[in-house]
Amino acid sequence: MKSRCTTLILSTLLVISFFNVNAQDFDQDHNQWTKGWTNFDPNTTNYPKAEETIPTIIADDLFLNNDVTYLLSGNVYVTSGATLTIEDGTIIRCDHENPANLIITKGSKLIAVGSEISPIVFTSNKAPKSRASGDWGGIVIAGSGKINSVSGNGTIDSINPQFSLYGGTDENEQTSIMRFVRIEFPGRKSQSNGLSLYAIGSSSIIDNIMVSYSGQDSFNWNGGINNISKMISYxxxxDDFQISEGxxxxxxxxxxxxxxxxxxxxxxxxxxxxxxxxxxGLIQPTELTDITVTNSTFVNLSDTKNYIHTTAAISASNSALIYINNSKISGFSDVVKFDQTYTSLAVIEKSFNMDNSFFNIHGEGVQAAYQPNTGVLNVLKYNRFTQNFVDVETLFSDPHSKAVPKFGLQKSLNAYMVMK
Incomplete structure (x- = not known):
């Protein structure tokens, strides 16, 4: 993780090059990695019926193979240092009557490695066209990495207290290996998010994960340290990506x-x-949540008839540190909203950087709690934007596709304004 100083140096270099060479051609679609393993219409998919129920306590290593369709029912705990391994192509139907949650407790491990042609799928056990957001709970992984709390650990709500502890001092721990996994219709209210990662370490491998129609957050990070790529919230x-606890x-x-x-x-x-x-509580200011977001696309499928229902794309609270680079934001009211902990423009400029990016919004661009909030639009300098709000169908190449939505700009990036 680079320091804030390094981030600022990188930002300056990108600004210098922005007007000469675009790091990303936003009129092109760069999300080819989404093809093959994703599903943007999961409510019509015919999945096989469950044949075998996964035990509620997994205290010894267990392997799930792809020639069986499994039922996940109630809270299923992987405990006592056991490893749950799921073969590529395995389908797991998740109970909505006894809402399912898969919980990897501290010291245990999940290995779920699918592939582009054979992803692992967690989905509702309801019939096609009857599935809905929050049909079941989600996947919860408790690690031993660092969190920014006074005690150095925390407990996960809504699960058995015996298994709820997370956090520690092992920054390099490996709690999970997850690749090419779909999680559909999770987020049961008062239970869990689609994928919740608590204090995971840098050795965990997580990429190519899609969470669709979550009733709560799609992805939730609570402490830990990790570089993660290719995540889709549909x-x-x-919230799509909720990040906290350092x-x-x-x-x-x-x-x-x-x-x-x-x-x-x-x-x-x-x-x-x-x-x-x-x-x-806060252990020390140097341990605040600090993220870099690159090559990302955040789109609300709004138009001039319904954009009044949208919020800012980014909510920043409790002094979090954020750097956004080479990304697209469209269809929201504003780019970012800062809470009262950002007490001045100087504080905001030290905490938030965005460059070489594009935005299409219908509000002012930045919401800040401090008053008067003169000058806050400065944080959007060196990014391109639409002079007036543009409907999603007009802006992007094929945003509503049920195969793979495409978010290449219909016009060249040079056709848009530059915030100076």
């Missing part, structure tokens, strides 16, 4: 696709970034 009710890492190739009518009552964000958890 039409979540709550998590540090580079998040590359994130995609959040939202709809203005699918949101929580309090508002939902593509990125909800919290510097620390007030309930757990």
């Amino acid at each position: 039409k979540a009710e709550d 998590f540090k890492g580079v998040l590359d190739n994130l995609i959040a696709i939202r709809h203005p009518y699918i949101t929580s009552p309090r508002g939902s964000y593509a990125l909800q970034i919290n510097g620390y958890n007030k309930d757990l």
